[in-house]
Amino acid sequence: MNIYVFEIKRLLRPFLAWSIIVGLLLVLFMAFYPSMTESGMADLARDMMDDIPPALLEAFGMSVMIDFADLLQYFGYIAQYILMAAAVYAAILGASALVKEEIEGTIEFLYSQPVSRDRIVTMKLFSNLTVLMVFNIILFIVSVILMEVFREPGYQYLNMTTTMFIAMLAAQIVFLAVGLALSTVLTRFSNGSLVGLGVFFVTYILGSIGAINQQVEWLKYLSPYHYVQPSAILAANGAFEPEYIVLMLLITVFSISFAFFRYRRKDLLV
Amino acid sequence: MVIPILKRLGGGGIPIIETRNLTKYYGKSRGIKGLGLRVEEGEFFGFIGPNGAGKSTAIRTLLNFIYPTSGSASIMGMDCIADTARIKTQLGYVPGEVNYYREIKVMDLLNYAASFHGAVDRPYLEKLCKDFEVEVNKSMGSLSLGNKKKVAIVQAMMNKPRLLLLDEPANGLDPLMQSRLFSVLTEVNLEGTTVFLSSHNLTEVQRFCHRVAIIRDGEIIEVNKVDALLAVARRRVTLKTGDDMSSAFRELKVKDWEEINGIYVFVFDGPVDQLIKVLARHFIDDLRIEEPTLEEQFMHYYQREGNA
Numbered sequence: 001m002n003i004y005v006f007e008i009k010r011l012l013r014p015f016l017a018w019s020i021i022v023g024l025l026l027v028l029f030m031a032f033y034p035s036m037t038e039s040g041m042a043d044l045a046r047d048m049m050d051d052i053p054p055a056l057l058e059a060f061g062m063s064v065m066i067d068f069a070d071l072l073q074y075f076g077y078i079a080q081y082i083l084m085a086a087a088v089y090a091a092i093l094g095a096s097a098l099v100k101e102e103i104e105g106t107i108e109f110l111y112s113q114p115v116s117r118d119r120i121v122t123m124k125l126f127s128n129l130t131v132l133m134v135f136n137i138i139l140f141i142v143s144v145i146l147m148e149v150f151r152e153p154g155y156q157y158l159n160m161t162t163t164m165f166i167a168m169l170a171a172q173i174v175f176l177a178v179g180l181a182l183s184t185v186l187t188r189f190s191n192g193s194l195v196g197l198g199v200f201f202v203t204y205i206l207g208s209i210g211a212i213n214q215q216v217e218w219l220k221y222l223s224p225y226h227y228v229q230p231s232a233i234l235a236a237n238g239a240f241e242p243e244y245i246v247l248m249l250l251i252t253v254f255s256i257s258f259a260f261f262r263y264r265r266k267d268l269l270v
Numbered sequence: 271m272v273i274p275i276l277k278r279l280g281g282g283g284i285p286i287i288e289t290r291n292l293t294k295y296y297g298k299s300r301g302i303k304g305l306g307l308r309v310e311e312g313e314f315f316g317f318i319g320p321n322g323a324g325k326s327t328a329i330r331t332l333l334n335f336i337y338p339t340s341g342s343a344s345i346m347g348m349d350c351i352a353d354t355a356r357i358k359t360q361l362g363y364v365p366g367e368v369n370y371y372r373e374i375k376v377m378d379l380l381n382y383a384a385s386f387h388g389a390v391d392r393p394y395l396e397k398l399c400k401d402f403e404v405e406v407n408k409s410m411g412s413l414s415l416g417n418k419k420k421v422a423i424v425q426a427m428m429n430k431p432r433l434l435l436l437d438e439p440a441n442g443l444d445p446l447m448q449s450r451l452f453s454v455l456t457e458v459n460l461e462g463t464t465v466f467l468s469s470h471n472l473t474e475v476q477r478f479c480h481r482v483a484i485i486r487d488g489e490i491i492e493v494n495k496v497d498a499l500l501a502v503a504r505r506r507v508t509l510k511t512g513d514d515m516s517s518a519f520r521e522l523k524v525k526d527w528e529e530i531n532g533i534y535v536f537v538f539d540g541p542v543d544q545l546i547k548v549l550a551r552h553f554i555d556d557l558r559i560e561e562p563t564l565e566e567q568f569m570h571y572y573q574r575e576g577n578a
Binding site for chain 2: 002006010013104105106107108109111112113114115116119265267268269270
């Protein structure tokens with residue numbers, strides 16, 4: 001428990017920065033929503049979208065026709081950018097979790113205490129998972145407040161918003177797990193944040209290529225980001241594709257198992 | 271020299287540290303080779319060798335930071351890999367290079383360390399902080415190397431461990447702190463704590479350790495009592511003369527000597543009688559014949575067997 005509490009305290013400062021920045025981003029994006037409804041901007045946006053090749057639209061996560069004047073659809077559109085930031089954060093959390101102690105040399109303190117390596121991995125996993133979940137809860141609350149401000153009386157949004165957030169959190173957990181697994185093979189000369197960024201963008205780009213090019217459509221399976229596109233979930237009325245759920249579970253379980261297994265045998269060098 | 275071997279905790283007979291053919295390679299580069307080491311409970315044991323000889327590798331293998339390529343090691347009769355967490359409940363470790371969480375205060379660090387061990391003797395902790403002049407309200411990141419080392423020493427000792435492993439503990443400490451460190455170490459050693467320290471500073475080893483292991487190029491080349499190492503018939507000779515001594519040195523088979531303003535210093539390993547008779551042919555202003563320091567003894571090992 002002590003490692004868990006200590007880790008959470010250490011993660012607090014970057015967590016606050018991420019929460020404030022992504023939270024503000026959300027407010028900023030949503031602030032444009034009223035202009036969408038008032039001045040026919042939504043029609044304009046739709047006309048523009050008609051001119052863009054469908055493949056390109058798909059690459060930008062607009063495979064389904066978006067009615068920007070609809071609050072949920074508008075939110076679904078901006079949520080993909082929020083998801084991007086959150087996925088990067090999750091990957092960074094995972095990739096830094098273990099190797100940070102080696103980079104900073106603090107592992108010499110931690111592992112000279114009576115703790116097993118399994119316990120270190122467990123505590124790092126839970127503390128980072130906790131921080132990631134609180135981060136999502138904050139974003140969820142901010143979203144609900146914004147929706148309350150902008151919605152028409154009687155407009156139902158809560159169930160769909162919750163579903164989108166659960167889906168996005170699931171993808172983030174996948175990134176956290178993959179990052180954690182990588183964290184056990186990185187050396188003290190690496191940079192957890194860069195690796196985290198790399199994990200997200202490499203998979204994102206591969207997934208985008210898969211979305212554009214039918215011949216390599218399978219590439220989208222490499223990108224957890226593409227599993228949980230908010231607008232797609234919205235279009236499917238909150239339904240997930242089961243194959244994505246299975247994949248996310250498999251990747252997460254495999255990555256975490258690998259992390260435990262590999263960390264047990266790792267030479268912790270400082 | 272009194273070695274208090276305590277039979278508490280069932281330690282009688284079982285060495286507190288034992289390595290069997292312990293070997294570690296980093297890829298192809300050598301860490302340690304075939305280390306066989308046996309340290310008894312209650313000893314003040316020195317592990318000496320130049321930088322890069324494998325001292326830290328050996329200690330990190332004992333602590334399971336790194337896995338041996340072959341061989342095995344045990345501490346307090348427990349396996350260094352399988353039982354490492356259990357071993358560490360009774361072990362304090364001071365790393366060679368101290369790295370702590372920069373953003374937290376010294377007190378928070380000490381509290382964190384304490385939280386791994388259950389109850390901590392607060393008055394004892396306060397005494398240690400006072401002895402080593404540790405400022406508990408400073409942030410770790412603001413501390414100098416020496417001050418970090420002091421925190422590491424306090425942290426390693428605060429739980430009154432049965433075994434203290436210290437990797438170059440005096441490094442970075444000023445002379446006053448070094449002597450305080452060794453007096454505290456001697457104190458806890460007399461109360462039964464086994465002290466195992468690595469060093470390349472032989473003076474401290476010579477003054478405080480009961481036994482030493484000398485490590486070179488990853489291999490132990492000698493394990494002996496400090497007294498025994500010093501007792502070998504080697505003499506350190508200092509003399510002052512206006513004469514040219516080169517023919518005398520040839521006769522005495524002294525190959526290496528230092529000369530500054532007519533003061534000659536050399537190590538002689540022949541019969542003292544021969545030394546006196548040869549020197550008697552010269553006009554000698556001053557003469558001092560002493561036991562060699564461990565450092566000279568140590569150099570001797572490296573020259574005799576060194577090939578690098």
